[in-house]
Amino acid sequence: MEFRHLGNSGLKISEIAYGNWLTHGSQVEADVATACVRRALDEGITTFDTADVYANTVAEEVLGDALKGERRESLEIFTKVYWPTGPGGHNDSGLSRKHIRESIDGSLRRLQTDYVDLYQAHRYDVETPLEETMQAFADLVRAGKVLYIGVSEWTADQIRAGHALAQELGVQLISSQPQYSMLWRVIEEEVVPTSQELGISQIVWSPIAQGVLTGKYKPGQPAPEGSRATDTKGGADMVARFLQDEVLERVARLEPIAADVGLSMAQLAVAWVLQNPNVAAAIIGASRPEQVSDNVKASGVRLDADVLKTIDDVLADVVVRDPEMTARNAPKQRPS
Structure with missing residues (x-):
């Protein structure tokens, strides 16, 4: 496992992080989830990403139990706040x-830790003044409950404004967590250049495009049983945008490229996002321990420029690049 600095901070994280969105407390049982976390630790992963909203707080509980007994100083534990939790009352989101103050205490309790290494704003809250949000985050840093702060799926302008306030308050906003893969590159035009200028790294989610880049979905064929595309708890909605025959046909053409460089399709996908120097880590998930072992083999892989160009040529116009997609997909009001 290789490690990278997160933003311009002194914090190093494993370049492959383990995340439990759509799995722990939802798709897989707790014992399997624990086995996946244990395998991640065995493979050298030290960075674990979750959120209070995943499985309505259950994912944090599962992760906390799975990490129990590990040396806390050897781990980097990340979580997030924004989406509704609990009964969904009028102040239970945003x-x-x-x-923020109530959510961090719940997250720390469920994760069984005194602090999180990174606390992330899971989306931008259009109903709360940014000054209020950043002051609340700064207070948590000063209270020792949070070491660093980050954001997820914020636009370049929002990141710039949040970073400026964080600097005024004397705290470090060092990360952005966007969706990023060979098929979804909306951060490249605006978010990445802005982040590079400000000393912010990307921690990217869905580097395998919800499983599409493994090649298991075939054009003109039904989705495999047990795959994310058959998950009615939310996974099917997320993966649907990629399940078009034109996209799947292009993805199939990546198989010989992966074979030529000695990688599985999943490893190629994870390695591809790690070629971007602004990416500090790619978040992988798993429903089986062997998936973790397969994905971590992408750590340390260097893809030649001609391989990257061939991938671009194959995928061509099925890649989503429009930077406006971040704002377009953002909540227009606080969810309840």
Whole structure:
């Protein structure tokens, strides 16, 4: 496992992080989830990403139990706040001071830790003044409950504004967590250049495009049983945008490229996002321990420029690049 600095901070994280969105507390049982976490640790992963909203707080509980007994100083534990949790009351979502302060205490309790290494704003809250949000985050840093702060799926302008306030408050906003893969490159035009300028790294989710880049979905064929495309708890909605025959046909053409460089399709996909120097880590998930072992083999892989160009040529116009997609997909009001 190789390690990279997160933003311009002194914090190093494993370049492959383990995340439990759509799996722990939802798709897989707790014992299997624990086995996946244990395998991640065995493979050298030290960075674990979760959120209070995953499985309505259960994912944090599962992760906390799975990491119990590990040396805390050897781990980097990340979580997030924004989406509704609990009964979904009028203050149970967003980035108000009230919700942030109450959410961090719940997350720390479920994760069985005194602090998180990174606390992330899971989306931008259009109903709360940014000054209020950043002041609340700064207070958590000063209280020792949070070491660093980050954001997820914020636009370049929002990142710039948040970073400026963080600097004024004397705290470090060092990360952005966007979706990023061979098929979804909306951060490249605006978010990445802005982040590079400000000393912010990307921690990217869905580097395998919800499983599409493994090649298991075939054009003109039904989705495999047990795959994310058959998950009615949310996975099917997320993967649907990629399940078009034109996309799947192009993905199939990546198989010989992966074979030529001695990688599985999943390893190629993870290695591809790690070629971007602004990416500090790619988040992988798993429903079986062997998936973790397969994906971590992407760590340290260097893809030649001609391989990268061939991938671009194959995928061509099925790649989503429009930077406006970040704003377009963002909540227009605080969810309830």
